Amino acid sequence: MSLDTPERLPASLADYQALAQANLSPDVAAYFLRGAGAEQTLRANAEDLAALRPWPRACKDLRGGSTACAVLGLSLDAPLLVAPMAYLPLLDPAGEAGVAAAATAQGVGMVLSAQSAQPMDHVRAEGSNCGWMQLYWLGGRDATMQLAQRAARAGFSALVLTVDAPVHGIRDAELSAGFALPPGLRAVNLDGLAQPQFAPLTSGESLLFDRVAHVLPGWEDVAWLCRNAPLPVLLKGILHPDDARQAVQAGAAGVIVSNHGGRVLDGAPSSISALPAVVAAVGGAVPVLMDGGIRRGVDVFRALALGADAVLIGRPVCHGLAVAGALGASHVLRLLLDELEVTMALTGCRTLSDITRDCLGPSPF
Numbered sequence: 001m002s003l004d005t006p007e008r009l010p011a012s013l014a015d016y017q018a019l020a021q022a023n024l025s026p027d028v029a030a031y032f033l034r035g036a037g038a039e040q041t042l043r044a045n046a047e048d049l050a051a052l053r054p055w056p057r058a059c060k061d062l063r064g065g066s067t068a069c070a071v072l073g074l075s076l077d078a079p080l081l082v083a084p085m086a087y088l089p090l091l092d093p094a095g096e097a098g099v100a101a102a103a104t105a106q107g108v109g110m111v112l113s114a115q116s117a118q119p120m121d122h123v124r125a126e127g128s129n130c131g132w133m134q135l136y137w138l139g140g141r142d143a144t145m146q147l148a149q150r151a152a153r154a155g156f157s158a159l160v161l162t163v164d165a166p167v168h169g170i171r172d173a174e175l176s177a178g179f180a181l182p183p184g185l186r187a188v189n190l191d192g193l194a195q196p197q198f199a200p201l202t203s204g205e206s207l208l209f210d211r212v213a214h215v216l217p218g219w220e221d222v223a224w225l226c227r228n229a230p231l232p233v234l235l236k237g238i239l240h241p242d243d244a245r246q247a248v249q250a251g252a253a254g255v256i257v258s259n260h261g262g263r264v265l266d267g268a269p270s271s272i273s274a275l276p277a278v279v280a281a282v283g284g285a286v287p288v289l290m291d292g293g294i295r296r297g298v299d300v301f302r303a304l305a306l307g308a309d310a311v312l313i314g315r316p317v318c319h320g321l322a323v324a325g326a327l328g329a330s331h332v333l334r335l336l337l338d339e340l341e342v343t344m345a346l347t348g349c350r351t352l353s354d355i356t357r358d359c360l361g362p363s364p365f
């Protein structure tokens, strides 16, 4: 689609989602847009956000208002980052670099996936706001540290260790659509690093536990990485307040409340419902970010009101990329930023620090 004629621009992220769904082949749509199992968690992420009511306020002084902020040293025009997502060139050849350019143009941040199909230096050259690199535990300390060092050399300023996906979720939609990575597409930034070696799964339940147990990091590994990595480490995929406390104790520089966009454990709590307990457990020691189900600027506002310092956006960026390449991703982010500003104006919030729990109306439940 061309975005040259303004009257044809999609009006909302929902429009982009519908267009992406119509344009993508069923298998690619299943990989990028669907979730695990019966998609209860995928739906709950959006539904639980929608249950929170921003409370309009009258006649507030909005002069000098701004959404600008700093998140762990990143200076952003708004508390928004693109979430790490694998293999973006499947949606458009612009891929990760195109999204990095889009994020930079809109003044928001981006976390590059460990499963980026494009080299990290190239991505950062196209969009310097791609400031954080996501990694998985690569099955051992050496390989994980080598990846951390690659990220530091490429100029990233923080690492995001994802801890919620030691095994793939069971993704019914992907399985029935027959999704498989096309030949030639791979996680190029992991080239030459030892990858977790799984024994082939033949029979018996315990085999799964054995396969996972020897590639999973323990808290002592996380603490080791936090102590020795050349960059601060945030932990992504925290839902339980005890895990949030452990993360802080292990030396994490930040916590990202996330259920991987409902792609791993179906039935897990929505991110927004888990956020308040995590914020309380962290007690201001480190920044708390969240992702999952953010589809409107008002959702960003809802998450900030419940204590998030910033939010990450996943699938909507894929929708924009699939519909109109880097320009589509950029427009999706712009729509979110405009909607956030309008929500702030209508609730009488001049700056991000004005957005508190009191800005939400009484719960309907």
Ligand SMILES: Cc1cc2nc3c(=O)[nH]c(=O)nc-3n(C[C@H](O)[C@H](O)[C@H](O)COP(=O)(O)O)c2cc1C
Pocket (backbone or CB within 6 Å): 031, 032, 033, 045, 083, 084, 085, 086, 113, 114, 115, 134, 162, 236, 258, 259, 260, 261, 262, 263, 291, 292, 293, 294, 312, 313, 314, 315, 316
């Ligand atoms: C297609 C796709 C690929 C993803 N790949 C990764 C990844 O490589 N690493 C990671 O930590 N999270 C990954 N995620 C999870 C996102 O970072 C994020 O947690 C989630 O998408 C947020 O929910 P939302 O899509 O509802 O905004 C992926 C999500 C999607 C949709």
